[in-house]
Amino acid sequence: MSIAENLAKVRAEIRAACQEAGRIERDVTLIAVSKVHPAERLVEAYQAGQRVFGENRVQEMQSKAPEVRGLPDVEFHLIGPLQNNKTGKAAELFDAVDTLAELKTAQRLSSAAITLDKRLPVLVEVKLSSEEAKHGVAPGDLPALLDVIAPLEGLEVCGLMTVPPWDEDPEKARPYFRHLRELRDAMALRYPRLQQLSMGMSNDFRVAIAEGSTAVRVGTAIFGARPKPAKEENDRLAEA
Numbered sequence: 001m002s003i004a005e006n007l008a009k010v011r012a013e014i015r016a017a018c019q020e021a022g023r024i025e026r027d028v029t030l031i032a033v034s035k036v037h038p039a040e041r042l043v044e045a046y047q048a049g050q051r052v053f054g055e056n057r058v059q060e061m062q063s064k065a066p067e068v069r070g071l072p073d074v075e076f077h078l079i080g081p082l083q084n085n086k087t088g089k090a091a092e093l094f095d096a097v098d099t100l101a102e103l104k105t106a107q108r109l110s111s112a113a114i115t116l117d118k119r120l121p122v123l124v125e126v127k128l129s130s131e132e133a134k135h136g137v138a139p140g141d142l143p144a145l146l147d148v149i150a151p152l153e154g155l156e157v158c159g160l161m162t163v164p165p166w167d168e169d170p171e172k173a174r175p176y177f178r179h180l181r182e183l184r185d186a187m188a189l190r191y192p193r194l195q196q197l198s199m200g201m202s203n204d205f206r207v208a209i210a211e212g213s214t215a216v217r218v219g220t221a222i223f224g225a226r227p228k229p230a231k232e233e234n235d236r237l238a239e240a
């Protein structure tokens with residue numbers, strides 16, 4: 001299937017999930033995750049009407065930028081962890097950072113955004129499982145982190161993001177999605193702007209929508225399986 005066909009299918013599934021949940025389709029943003037795929041594939045999705053994209057590495061975004069950053073109305077979200085030494089580049093290349101989890105990174109990103117005369121929308125990534133590899137702030141540390149990030153002038157904290165442990169059965173992700181929504185509801189009492197919930201991927205976005213997701217991050221269902229980089233390329237990326 002072509003990217004246009006895949007997009008149509010994913011959009012139809014989002015519509016159906018919204019209907020089932022009694023939600024408005026407009027309230028769920030589809031973020032097309034184009035990481036690892038070449039810029040031409042992204043342009044193909046753009047030509048099929050897609051406007052919001054997710055990339056997980058600053059460096060990869062930088063290399064694709066000449067081909068895609070100038071497309072009218074296009075929007076790029078950083079959905080991978082942000083390193084402190086890349087905050088300047090990230091503020092320049094992205095329209096939103098959905099993975100903030102540390103104060104130091106937030107402070108640097110805010111300063112970079114102010115220098116660029118930008119106010120950057122950000123989400124705080126919450127780690128809801130005990131998996132070693134997962135990135136994000138522990139739920140118990142979220143209130144304290146929000147208290148220090150919310151006043152930063154270069155950032156606008158808009159919500160929360162999470163990545164549950166991978167499981168073939170999408171129902172296994174439901175408790176994590178529900179937990180994130182409950183956290184958002186609790187935090188929104190203090191920070192009313194905290195409305196967004198970035199949760200749900202190719203395998204489980206329907207469940208995420210049922211649990212209140214406002215942004216689903218879909219890669220494989222739109223672009224197909226991600227090409228595996230050659231080993232040398234992998235090593236180089238690991239160092240980047």
Ligand SMILES: *Cc1c(COP(=O)(O)O)cnc(C)c1O
Pocket residue numbers: 033035056079080163201202203217218219220221
């Ligand atoms: C890669 C990635 C996705 C997309 O995953 P698919 O299963 O291909 O839809 C979503 N979110 C994050 C944070 C990712 O890194």
